[in-house]
Amino acid sequence: MLNRFFERDDSRRRALAVATVVPEPSRCVQCGICSYNCPLGVDVRRHARLGQAISEQACLTCGECVARCPRSVLRFETAAHQR
Amino acid sequence: MTAGYVIVGSGAAGIAAVEILREIDPRAKITLVTADRDGYYSRPGLAYLLTGQLPEKQLFPLTAREYAQLRIETIHDRALAVDADEHRLVLEQHGSIEYERLLLAVGAQANMPALEGIDLEGVVKLDTLSDARRILKLARKSRRAVVIGGGITAIELAEGLAAQGVETHYFLRRERYWPGVLDSQESGLVERRLEREGIRVHHHTEIERITGKRGKVSGVETTSGTQVDCQMVAVAIGIRPRLELARSSGLKIGRGILVDERLRTSAEDVFAAGDAAQVFDTARGEFLLDSLWWPAVEQGKIAGRNMAGHPASYRKPVAMNVTRIGGLTTTLIGAVGGGDMDRDLVSIARGDSEAWRQAPHAFAIEHEHEADRLRLLMEDNTIVGALLMGDQTLSLTLQELILRQVDIGAIRDDLISSQVFPGDLLTSFWRQWQEAGRALES
Numbered sequence: 001m002l003n004r005f006f007e008r009d010d011s012r013r014r015a016l017a018v019a020t021v022v023p024e025p026s027r028c029v030q031c032g033i034c035s036y037n038c039p040l041g042v043d044v045r046r047h048a049r050l051g052q053a054i055s056e057q058a059c060l061t062c063g064e065c066v067a068r069c070p071r072s073v074l075r076f077e078t079a080a081h082q083r
Numbered sequence: 084m085t086a087g088y089v090i091v092g093s094g095a096a097g098i099a100a101v102e103i104l105r106e107i108d109p110r111a112k113i114t115l116v117t118a119d120r121d122g123y124y125s126r127p128g129l130a131y132l133l134t135g136q137l138p139e140k141q142l143f144p145l146t147a148r149e150y151a152q153l154r155i156e157t158i159h160d161r162a163l164a165v166d167a168d169e170h171r172l173v174l175e176q177h178g179s180i181e182y183e184r185l186l187l188a189v190g191a192q193a194n195m196p197a198l199e200g201i202d203l204e205g206v207v208k209l210d211t212l213s214d215a216r217r218i219l220k221l222a223r224k225s226r227r228a229v230v231i232g233g234g235i236t237a238i239e240l241a242e243g244l245a246a247q248g249v250e251t252h253y254f255l256r257r258e259r260y261w262p263g264v265l266d267s268q269e270s271g272l273v274e275r276r277l278e279r280e281g282i283r284v285h286h287h288t289e290i291e292r293i294t295g296k297r298g299k300v301s302g303v304e305t306t307s308g309t310q311v312d313c314q315m316v317a318v319a320i321g322i323r324p325r326l327e328l329a330r331s332s333g334l335k336i337g338r339g340i341l342v343d344e345r346l347r348t349s350a351e352d353v354f355a356a357g358d359a360a361q362v363f364d365t366a367r368g369e370f371l372l373d374s375l376w377w378p379a380v381e382q383g384k385i386a387g388r389n390m391a392g393h394p395a396s397y398r399k400p401v402a403m404n405v406t407r408i409g410g411l412t413t414t415l416i417g418a419v420g421g422g423d424m425d426r427d428l429v430s431i432a433r434g435d436s437e438a439w440r441q442a443p444h445a446f447a448i449e450h451e452h453e454a455d456r457l458r459l460l461m462e463d464n465t466i467v468g469a470l471l472m473g474d475q476t477l478s479l480t481l482q483e484l485i486l487r488q489v490d491i492g493a494i495r496d497d498l499i500s501s502q503v504f505p506g507d508l509l510t511s512f513w514r515q516w517q518e519a520g521r522a523l524e525s
Contacts (some may be wrong), residue, residue, distance in 0.1 A: 024479065027405045027414075029376040030095075030144040031128030036137055045144060070131065071405035072412055072475035 019061055019076040023048035028073040034065035048073055086181040087112030088390055089172055091162045091328070092188035095376050096357025098123045098145075099383030100186050100390070105153050107391040113154070114180065116172065118161045121212045123150075127376055127406075127434065129215040133243025142212065162189075165332035167350035184352045184390040187329060187340060188383060191322040191358035191374055194429050196231075200293025205300030206316045209236055209433075218317070222247035225314035229254060229303050231290060232319030233261050233425055234432025235406050238273070240317040241282050242409075252311065253277065254288040256426040263425030264415065264439055265470070266447070266458060272472065276409030290316070321430035322374060324359040337361050338430075339372050344396045346386040354390055356382035364399045373436045375404055401486045402436035405478070411454065414478045415439060417468035417485045418460055439468070452504035464492035477506055480513045489516060 025048055034044035040058045044065045047054050066074045088104050090097045093115055104113055124142040131137040145153075161175040165185065173179045193208035195201055205225070207218050218240075222228075227250040230241045237253070238260075245251045259270035274284045289306040293316055302312040324339035335341045335349035339361030346354045346362070357379040361370045373379075381397065388395040403416045420440035431437055445460040445467055455473035459466050459481075465488050469481040484491065491498070494512050498505055 026377045026400070026403065027478075029127035030125040031131055031137065032125060032141040032144065033128075033131060033137060036141045043146075049144065070407045070412065072414070072478060073405075 019078045021047075021054040021059065021061065021066060021074050022077045023051065023053075023073050024075070025049065025051040025073075027071050029071065031070070033068050033070060034074060037064045037068045039064060044074070053077070086170065086183045087114060088184050088186070089114045089116060089180060089182035090186045090188060091116045091172070092186075092190055092357070092359070093117035093119055093123045093157075094126060094188060094190050094357060095379040096190075096360075096383035096386070097186065097188035099380040100188065100356065100387035101153055101155060103384045103387030104391055107388070107393065111391075112156070114156045114158060114182075116158045116160055116162050116174065116180075118159070119211055119213075120159060122157070124212055126211075129209060129212060130239035130243060132212075132215050133209075133218060133239065134246040139212070139216075162328050163331065164328065165334070165350065165353060167332065167353055170352065182352070185354065186383075186386050186390060187348070187353065187355040187359060188357045188379075188386075189325040189328060189359045191324045191433070193236075193318065194321050194323055195318060196290075196320055196429075198290060198293055200295055200300070203293055203295040203300045204298055205295075205314055206293065206318065207240075208318050209240055210322075218243065218315075219247065221315055222249050225249050227252070227311075227313040228315035228317060229290070229311060229313050230317045230319070231427070232317075232321070232432070233263075233427030234319065234321070235404075235408065235434040236319035236432055237317075237427070238277070238408055240319055241277060242280060244315070244317065245280050245282050249315065251282045252313070253282055253284045254290065254305075255284065255286050256289050257424075258286050260284070261425065261427070262423035263428065264420045264435075266449075268449070268451075269456065269458070269470065269472065272411070272454075272456065273409040276411060280410070319432065321428040321432050322358070323430055324361070324372065326359070329355070329359075337370055339370075341370055344398070345389045345394065346382060346397060347389065354386040356386040362397060362399065365396075366399065371399070371437045372431055373402060373438070374431055374433045375402065375436060378402075399438075401482065402438040403482060404434050404436070405475075406434055408472075411472050412475055414469070414471045414475060414481075416470075416478075416482055417466075418445060419458070419468040419470045448498055450501070450504050455504065457504065459498070461495070464490045464495055466491060474506075477509055480509055484509070484513060489513075 028048040032045045128142045160177050164173040171179045228244045230253045241251050241253045291304045291306045294302045329340045340355040342355045342360050343363050348355050358374045361372050364371050385395045385397040401417045405414045445462050448459040450457045458470045460468035
C-alpha cells in the first residue's frame with residue numbers, strides 16, 4: 001500500500017521534472033504575483049508578456065507561480081503536449 | 084520622421100503601441116505624454132496591492148533597463164487639445180508639441196455619483212496607483228467602510244479594505260450582486276464567500292447622503308433612514324472613457340472615442356486605443372466598449388502598426404476576463420449576461436465588456452460540483468458564452484469552442500442531461516474535434 005503511494009509520488013515528481021510552465025498571455029494582466037513568489041527570482045511575468053514557456057534552467061517547476069496566479073495564466077505542460 | 088510619434092497615456096494600450104513602434108522603427112522619435120506620475124504599472128494589480136499580496140514596486144512590468152531600451156521621451160503633463168490641421172498637441176504646462184502621428188490611449192475613469200458629501204475626504208475610487216495608496220493610508224486609521232457599486236472593482240475594494248482590517252459593509256441596491264452578468268446562483272456563491280471573509284453584504288440598501296465632520300467622512304445615511312458611522316466610502320459604480328481631450332478637439336465620439344478597425348479616429352493621423360476607444364466591431368457592425376487588459380494591449384499594437392504605416396486591422400476577440408471574485412477564480416467568455424438590470428452600475432465597470440450582455444436568445448446549461456460552477460450559454464448548437472468558477476481546467480477548451488463557433492450538436496443532449504460535471508465530456512469532444520481537423524489538414 002505504502003509502496004504504491006511512493007510510486008505514485010515518484011511518478012508525479014518525474015512528471016514535474018519534465019514539465020514546463022507555459023503562460024496564456026491573453027489571460028495575463030501583468031500583476032507580477034508570479035515573479036514575486038518565484039523562490040529563484042525567475043521573471044515569470046516577462047515570459048507571460050512575451051508568450052514564452054519558462055524553459056530556464058533555473059526553473060524548479062515547483063509550481064508556486066502556477067498556484068498563486070489569480071487568473072490561471074500559467075499551467076504545466078509536459079514535452080509531449082508541446083508542439 | 085522628425086516630429087515622430089506622440090502617445091498620450093502610459094497604460095497598457097499606450098505602452099503596447101510604444102513597444103511596436105520601437106520594434107518597427109528603431110530610430111523613431113517617440114514621445115509619451117502622461118498625467119500619471121507613476122507611468123506604466125499593472126492597473127488590475129492594484130487589487131492585490133490592496134489585499135497585501137503584492138508590494139508596490141512589484142506592480143511595474145518593465146524593468147528600468149527594459150524601459151530605457153524603449154528610448155521614450157516622457158513628458159509629465161496633461162494634454163488639452165489636438166490641433167489636427169497643424170498636427171500639434173496642446174499641453175497644459177509645456178506649450179504645444181508637434182506630431183506626425185498621434186495616439187490617444189487616455190483610458191477611463193470612475194464615475195462618481197451625485198451624492199451629498201461625495202467630495203469629503205474618505206470617499207475613494209480605484210483608478211490609479213495613487214488612488215490605491217490613498218486607500219491604504221486611509222484604511223490605517225479607519226474602523227469601518229461602506230462600499231457601493233458593482234462589477235469586479237467593487238469586490239476588489241471590499242476585499243482590499245477587509246484585508247486591511249477595516250470592518251467592511253457592501254451596499255447593494257437590489258437583491259443580488261452583479262445581476263447584469265451573473266445569474267442568481269453565482270451572485271449567491273460570491274456573496275457567501277464575501278461574508279466568509281468578514282464582509283457584510285446589505286441588499287436593497289442605498290446611500291442617501293454621506294455625512295462629514297471637519298471635511299472628513301463620518302458616516303452615511305441610507306434611503307431608508309439608517310445611519311451608519313464610517314470613515315470611508317468606496318465607490319465603484321462603473322467607468323467612463325476619458326473624452327475631454329477628444330471632445331475639445333472635435334473628434335467624433337460616442338460612449339468612447341470612435342475608431343474604425345484600424346484604430347483611426349475621425350481626424351487624420353490621430354488614433355485611439357484601449358479603454359478610451361469605442362472600436363468598430365466588423366463582425367457585429369457596431370462600435371463597442373471594453374475595459375479589458377488584453378484587448379487594450381492588442382489595440383495598442385494594431386494602432387502602433389498603423390501609425391508606422393503597416394496597415395493592420397483589429398478583430399475583436401471573444402470578450403474574456405479571468406478574475407478572482409470572492410476568492411473564486413472566475414472566467415467570463417463571450418455572451419454571459421442575461422440582460423438583467425444592474426442598478427449598482429451606471430456603465431460598464433473595469434474588467435468588463437459590453438459584449439457580455441449580448442445573448443438575448445441564448446439558453447443556459449448549468450453544472451455545479453462542490454465550489455466549481457459552469458454555465459454555458461447556447462444558441463442552437465454553438466456555445467456563445469461561458470462562465471466558469473473555481474477549477475479552471477476547462478477554460479482554454481471553452482475559449483476555443485466559443486471563438487471557433489464549433490458545432491457541438493453531437494454532445495448537446497449529453498451536456499444538457501449530464502448528471503455529472505461535464506468536464507470530461509467537453510475535453511474529449513474538443514480533443515476529437517482537433518484531431519479531426521488535423522486529419523483533414525494532412
